[in-house]
Amino acid sequence: MGELKLMKGNEVIAHAAMRCGCDGYFGYPITPQSEVMETLMLKKPWETTGMVVLQAESEVASINMVYAGASCGKKVMTSSSSPGVSLMQEGITYIAGAELPCLLVNVVRGGPGLGTIQPAQSDYYQTCKGGGHGDYNLIVLAPASVQEMNDFVDLGFELAFKYRNPAMILSDGAIGQMMEKVELSDFKPRWTDEEIQKISGSWATTGKTADREQHIITSLELDSESMEKINHRIQAKYRKMEEEEVRYEEIQCEDAEYIFVAYGSSSRICQKSIEIARAKGIKVGLLRPITLFPYPTKAIAKLAERVKGMLSVEMSAGQMVDDVRLAVNGKIPVEHFGRLGGIIPTPDEIVEALEQKIIGGK
Amino acid sequence: MTEEIIIAGFGGQGVLSMGKILAYSGVMQNQEVSWFPSYGPEMRGGTANVTVIVSDNRISSPILNQYDTAIILNQQSLDKFESCVKPGGVLLYDPNGIANPPTRKDIKIYKVEGTEEATKMGNAKTFNMIVLGGFLKIKPIVKMENVQKGLEKSLPERHHKLIPLNLQAIKKGMEVVEEVK
Numbered sequence: 001m002g003e004l005k006l007m008k009g010n011e012v013i014a015h016a017a018m019r020c021g022c023d024g025y026f027g028y029p030i031t032p033q034s035e036v037m038e039t040l041m042l043k044k045p046w047e048t049t050g051m052v053v054l055q056a057e058s059e060v061a062s063i064n065m066v067y068a069g070a071s072c073g074k075k076v077m078t079s080s081s082s083p084g085v086s087l088m089q090e091g092i093t094y095i096a097g098a099e100l101p102c103l104l105v106n107v108v109r110g111g112p113g114l115g116t117i118q119p120a121q122s123d124y125y126q127t128c129k130g131g132g133h134g135d136y137n138l139i140v141l142a143p144a145s146v147q148e149m150n151d152f153v154d155l156g157f158e159l160a161f162k163y164r165n166p167a168m169i170l171s172d173g174a175i176g177q178m179m180e181k182v183e184l185s186d187f188k189p190r191w192t193d194e195e196i197q198k199i200s201g202s203w204a205t206t207g208k209t210a211d212r213e214q215h216i217i218t219s220l221e222l223d224s225e226s227m228e229k230i231n232h233r234i235q236a237k238y239r240k241m242e243e244e245e246v247r248y249e250e251i252q253c254e255d256a257e258y259i260f261v262a263y264g265s266s267s268r269i270c271q272k273s274i275e276i277a278r279a280k281g282i283k284v285g286l287l288r289p290i291t292l293f294p295y296p297t298k299a300i301a302k303l304a305e306r307v308k309g310m311l312s313v314e315m316s317a318g319q320m321v322d323d324v325r326l327a328v329n330g331k332i333p334v335e336h337f338g339r340l341g342g343i344i345p346t347p348d349e350i351v352e353a354l355e356q357k358i359i360g361g362k
Numbered sequence: 363m364t365e366e367i368i369i370a371g372f373g374g375q376g377v378l379s380m381g382k383i384l385a386y387s388g389v390m391q392n393q394e395v396s397w398f399p400s401y402g403p404e405m406r407g408g409t410a411n412v413t414v415i416v417s418d419n420r421i422s423s424p425i426l427n428q429y430d431t432a433i434i435l436n437q438q439s440l441d442k443f444e445s446c447v448k449p450g451g452v453l454l455y456d457p458n459g460i461a462n463p464p465t466r467k468d469i470k471i472y473k474v475e476g477t478e479e480a481t482k483m484g485n486a487k488t489f490n491m492i493v494l495g496g497f498l499k500i501k502p503i504v505k506m507e508n509v510q511k512g513l514e515k516s517l518p519e520r521h522h523k524l525i526p527l528n529l530q531a532i533k534k535g536m537e538v539v540e541e542v543k
Binding site: 177269346347 | 382385386389394395396397398399401421422423424425426427428515516
């Protein structure tokens, strides 16, 4: 690991992509994530690592370029913000259906519709509960710092290839736009053709040779019996992820009587709220899901056995709170607090919500 | 040590770059830093602000509603952020264009004639560095040698010839800042 830099979250996504051996980035500009492609265009990785960077004519085109690159066993990615990611949903479910690995980045802004360009977390349902049609899930990583914007690019690709499933970094305008200290990953070379053959040779369209059958990449299977089998195979991967890939962080939970559940930038603000609340004598801790799918259901259920209540803090009207309630299963009160449309809650507001909705509400 | 700062003014005044230089100076002395800008549809003449935190410890929230120090460069920002300074905190402002000066009695108020001194120096763009100098006189949270390194890191190489001028402006700010009683 190298020198410490001060960088925006979005810039870091670009640097991490170049350093992790990414083969191609296909995107279309949209605030608040445009710095990803701007940084790539400025750094011209096609002259150094050979990575392709292409501005597509729309998000619909860029996700289909990702679909094509992924079919060849290449490490490919795109990034966008909420309205752009909505446009990509068809491509995303096709990629999930065809069981292809790729990395998607959503730097979420306030919706619905074109909404605002300010930070929000109102795409949780879209990201974790479908978005596109059919029974599929994305592997969802929620960075809470600029450092994690670096770390999760490599991790996202690793998990995507391990499970042959698209991975998404669900960030937001605050993490994308803010600068923090970051230690960028070391450079890894792009995979050679031989390496791709070794890693993905059993399925990727690398060019048919005489000694093997054709590889056909498709999400179409008109025979229902076969399609059910494919679905069962895909579902089995999700169950395995739920067993093996759950990631979360517990902060000051040991002696906590109350718990904030929050991811991404909300989890950072909650840490300040913990300082404020504890100064008032309220014992509160934080459970921060790092993977939103698979979700840390068991960890939340375990905490529910010994705390008095939980507050799900999200910059949304209450989406992740559903998963907290499912995990808690009625044992203790679970409420939601959030601001909408691009407004970031203040640490004081969150403490007040805890006092009113959970402590005073019991 | 944790210093939570809001810098607010017009777009084009160098609000964001002042914050970046301060944050990079913190990085240079191995502190934790965060820099969170308002990034609305801002433009030259609109309002811009940035929250900068420099700390010896891991930074919890990069987004705040109470600050140890507010560095204020126009009237709108003064109206918005005067009430957000923690009791006992610091408000530093450039009186140029301020019709209604701050009135709080429970904080320390300082002024720095950034606009005027920059004009005297013959380079209006040094304005933000004069104000930064004023802040560093009141709260010497980063060493001058690290500010110099911070400038080297945050300015593109083609502008490195301007670093001595920027340092001179910071020193000028340190000289001219004064407490308003």
